[in-house]
Structures are given as C-alpha cells and as structure tokens.
Amino acid sequence: MQNIQSIKPVGSILLIVLLTSCAVNRSLNLSIDSSQKAALIESPFRTAKGVADELNKQFKYRSLYLFDLDSILTANKRDTIYLQENYDYICFGCPADYVAMFIDSSLITYKLKIPDKKYKENHTVLSKYLEDNDGYLYYDILELRNQIRHVEKWNQNPEKFGTDECFDGGHTLDTIIFPSGKIESMYMRCWVPKDFRKKL
Numbered sequence: 001m002q003n004i005q006s007i008k009p010v011g012s013i014l015l016i017v018l019l020t021s022c023a024v025n026r027s028l029n030l031s032i033d034s035s036q037k038a039a040l041i042e043s044p045f046r047t048a049k050g051v052a053d054e055l056n057k058q059f060k061y062r063s064l065y066l067f068d069l070d071s072i073l074t075a076n077k078r079d080t081i082y083l084q085e086n087y088d089y090i091c092f093g094c095p096a097d098y099v100a101m102f103i104d105s106s107l108i109t110y111k112l113k114i115p116d117k118k119y120k121e122n123h124t125v126l127s128k129y130l131e132d133n134d135g136y137l138y139y140d141i142l143e144l145r146n147q148i149r150h151v152e153k154w155n156q157n158p159e160k161f162g163t164d165e166c167f168d169g170g171h172t173l174d175t176i177i178f179p180s181g182k183i184e185s186m187y188m189r190c191w192v193p194k195d196f197r198k199k200l
Contacts, residue, residue, distance in 0.1 A: 025063070025066045025067060025070055028066060028069070028070055028073075029059060029062050029063070029066055031183050032062070032083070032175055032183060032185075033055065033058075033059050033062075035175060035183045035184060035185040036055055036173045036175060036185045036187075037052070037055060038185070039155065039173065039185040039186050039187045040052065040055070040187050042156075043158060043186075043187040044158065044159055045158065045159070045162075045164045045187060045188075045189045046164055047164055047171065047189050048187045048189070050092075051087065051171050051173075051187065053092065053093040054087045054092075054093060054094060054095070054096070054171065055173070057093060057094060057095045058085060058095050058096050060095075061095035061096065061112075061117075061119075062085075064110075064118065064119050065099060065101075065110050065119055065121075068101070068108065068121075069081070069083065069101060072101060072103055072108075073177065076103050076104070077179060078179050079103055079104060079179060080103075080148065080176060080177070080178055080179065081101065081102070081103050081176070081177040082100075082101070082102040082103070082141060082144065082145070082174070082175075082176060083099075083100070083101055083174075083175040083176075083177065084098075084099065084100040084101075084102075084140075084141070084172060084173070084174050084175075085098075085099050085172070085173045085175070086098040086099070086100075086170045086171070086172045087170055087171040087172070087173075088170060089168055089169060089170055089171060090168075095112060096112065096173075097111065097112045097170075098110070098111055098112070098170075099119065100141075102138075102141050105125055105126050105127070105128065105130075106123070106124075106125060106126075107123070107124045107125075107126055107132070107138070107141075108121065108122070108123055108124075109121070109122045109124070110122075126138065129142070130142045130145075139193050139194065140161075140174075140188075140191050143161070143194060144174060144176075148176060154176075154184070154186075155174075155176075155184055155185065155186035158186050158187065158188055158189075161188060161191055161192065161197075162188050162189050162190045162191045162192055163189070163190050163192060164189055164190070165190075166189070166190035168190075169189065169190035169191070171187070171188075171189060172187070172188040172189075172191065173185055173186070173187055173188075174186045174188060
C-alpha cells in the first residue's frame with residue numbers, strides 16, 4: 001500500500017507536465033499558423049490565395065513534430081530557428097510533404113509517409129556552407145539566413161527569390177522564430193537558385 005501511495009504524486013506531476021506541454025505546444029502552433037496566414041495575405045504571389053486549406057490541414061499535422069520544435073526552442077533560447085514546410089503543388093488541401101527545421105548547423109527533416117499519416121524523421125549535420133554529406137547545398141536556407149541577418153524586413157519581397165511563372169515547384173512557408181519569441185513567415189512559390197535567377 002505504501003508503494004502505491006508513493007506513486008500517486010509522481011503520476012500527478014507527470015499529468016501536470018503533460019498538460020502544460022500540450023498548452024505550450026498549442027500556443028506555439030497557433031502563433032505559427034497566425035504568422036503563416038498573415039504571410040499569405042501579404043504575398044504578391046497569386047498562388048498564395050489557394051494555400052489556405054493546406055495551412056488548415058497542417059495545423060493538425062504539425063502536432064507530429066511540434067514537441068521536437070518546442071524542445072529545440074527550449075534548448076536554443078539564444079538562437080534563431082528556421083522552419084520550412086513544403087507542400088506538393090499538385091495535391092490540394094494536403095499537409096506538408098516535407099518539413100525542415102534548421103538551427104546552427106543541424107538540420108532535422110521530416111518526410112510524410114502518406115499511408116501511415118506519419119512523418120519519417122532524419123537528422124543531418126551540415127557544413128558551414130550548409131552542404132550535406134552527399135554534396136547537396138541548401139541554398140535557400142543559406143540565402144534566407146543571410147537575408148535575416150542583414151535585412152530588417154526580410155520577408156517583404158519574396159519575388160526577389162522566386163516566381164509564379166512556373167508549371168511545377170512546391171508551395172513553401174518559411175517561418176523564422178527569433179530568440180525574442182517573435183515569429184515571422186514568408187510564402188514562397190518556385191524558389192529559383194541565385195545562380196539561375198533572372199531579374200524578376
């Protein structure tokens with residue numbers, strides 16, 4: 001009987017921690033969702049208007065990796081966190097099929113497995129030039145990182161990076177979470193690598 005009584009307070013503490021964590025995660029999810037919807041409204045891309053259903057779906061699916069994001073934020077309170085959620089251009093009202101979180105030189109990616117409705121997680125350490133072991137350069141993250149460092153309103157001119165004049169290419173929401181807790185987003189359509197970018 002004494003052992004059972006000693007377990008009860010521990011169970012109560014765990015329940016309180018769990019409920020607190022859920023409340024924090026929901027608040028974070030709401031903040032990201034609000035920032036992204038504002039980015040759609042402000043976007044110069046005409047395709048932005050058709051992505052609202054995807055964001056509503058992602059609000060639910062984000063719970064699959066929200067605990068990881070909250071853990072990263074807790075462990076890196078002085079760092080800026082980059083979150084990218086990419087949507088397939090031919091799947092209307094679908095959740096993001098690819099998600100990436102970037103902090104310092106660490107990249108965590110999630111690929112959606114459709115039948116299971118789950119994300120497969122992968123951790124990668126990138127070089128200082130943001131290149132992985134296979135030689136793939138994450139040029140979009142590199143350029144956005146530089147933009148955020150040097151331009152106050154980094155997300156006001158997305159046409160500098162991409163174009164609506166394309167037949168494929170994903171719809172991407174780039175969300176930055178600053179150490180202050182401020183969250184800013186940008187809707188991107190058909191990001192064009194800098195070396196191939198024409199003056200838009």
